Amino acid sequence: MDIAEPLIDLGEYQTSALSEVILTLPAEAWGDPFRQQTYDVHHNTESVMMVFTDGSGWPDIEVRKEAGWDLLAATAVPLMHQIIADHYPVGGTIVRAVAAKLVAGGVIKSHRDTHPSFHFGHRIHVPISTNPRVRFNLDGRPYRFALGRAYEINNQLQHSVSNKGDCDRITFIFDYVPPAKLQEMAKLAQTPISSTRE
Template sequence: MNDFFRLPFFFDEDKLVKDLEKCLSLNWTDHFNQRDYNGDWKSISLRSISGNITDANAHPGAEYKDTALLQQCSYFAEVIESINCEKEAIRLLSLTPGSIIKTHVDQELGYSDGYFRLHIPIQTNPDVDFIVNSNDLRMKPGECWYANFSLPHSVANRGTINRIHLVIDCKRNNWSDEVFAESGYCFDLEKQMQSKKQDPETMAKMITELERMDTDTARQLIDQLRSSAV
């Protein structure tokens, strides 16, 4: 259950779309990590390291600034304000029909790392496959989802319209602990997983199994396991 779940919030789809419309004619930037996708995966920032809308970089622990665009999107600002913790990168991410985000992992984006990423779908369709750790998440407009993106994940838009999400990176705090507990997050399981991470014998076994797989995703996970042991 700790891999992903829907949070107990639901936002107004019409208001989300109205703010999205203010952004569609602006300069959206190709996602910087082009090896991770095929097709068109673009972003525009509401909060970024430089404060510019074209700055899509997201690094846990960096300093972030609201962009001028956020001031024009009052409902986005209301949604963001309702998430009662410190915010890092905040972006709109658009994936065009026929585009695929390849299976990959993101460093330090599990809740136990102290950071977490939320997805709020604004525009989507039933033919979007959002896969996290081999599970297909069915996200609907206005919902708010957490997933542990340090696990293997991918997205394929097999529909006819762009899939556009509001994506909010946050720092864990007491408020988020309470909300996650309400949503079904198991803190005992988190402790167990943390202790396994720190067990050198268990980690060595995991790395051996991943080396046998000999895939790009397996190699990324090996790097992640080794960096967490430093």
Template sequence: MQTPYLRLPFLFNPALLEADLQRCLRGHWEQHFNAKDYDGSWQLIALRSMTGAEEDIRAHAGGQYLDTPLMEACPYFREITAQFECEKEAIRLLCLAPGSMVKEHRDQQTSYEDGHFRLHIPVITNPGVEFIVAGRQLPLVPGECWYANFDLPHSVANRGETDRVHLVLDLVRNEWIDRLFRDAGYIPPATGPDPETLQKIIAELRLQNTPAALALIAQLQQP
């Protein structure tokens, strides 16, 4: 089974993370554009965007990105970003207010296997936050760094009394990242036979016509 989520070997300083967040609170935060995906308040501000503006909160894989003035004002966020030796795309802060919920959804082509993937670094959170990926609640705490395959079903609910803010980095996969993930315990997707070989296997199993063979055929034909 491939890895749906993975804690990476970083532990950032929560006090320094929150200090940079305080600088960002003076900026202009935008409500998330996918209004159908959440209830309550889900706001973002950009540290790196396609236009270089902090109000440009959209993320598109494969675009050209620029640091915003807000990134220049946040020394610890710059230090964190520099530790990832790969191409950086969108870098944003996402704030989910108390009593708000991001409904279960999937973000297309945001998995490590797609080559463009997303990391979450909690800045502030609380015990009432439920962050669920592929049916499992992840116990994220400030300063940790997590990868998740957001092409899988995921949701967030802030049932606490304080904001939940994450630093979210969209990165491009390269050899350095491959080593980082491998060392952290990443399991790649299983590779099966090519379509022609698969059809030959299924034909041979049909000839056997046993309950075990028929069960295996059903398994092989699953998408």
């Protein structure tokens, strides 16, 4: 969502329970290839998808619980709900929630999140692990994300990530669509597409 600034620091949160779960996941839990195969910029990443939509059928999208739900929900859901209650109108929908790992030495190339669903949702980042050589570049400026905090990024701006460190960078990311935006989506879904004549 375009939040009129590159990044908002949402403050300090108790993330240790979620971090402990994510950091002790077995290697096979990171095996979902969808994001890596679908989005070229995520080639150097691994994912545990908890809730996801690929946006097909927009604006009548399907949001599904994925394999990561059983692994992460007990600790992730309370944290997401707390962040939402503190900063956003309640009553919306989480359309994506994923633990994303950028492997040591990996890069996520500069891009914007262009699907319409990304215009409607707040994109929240919760750092799980990082190192001093990770750089998140947003609108041409480098940022460091601190553990124990949450951030909203403006994903309509160009952004990239580089991990020049020797350990993986892991972030829990979720997209929250507030009630007003859900209503806009519903109206779009009910609006017939007018035909044009050449």
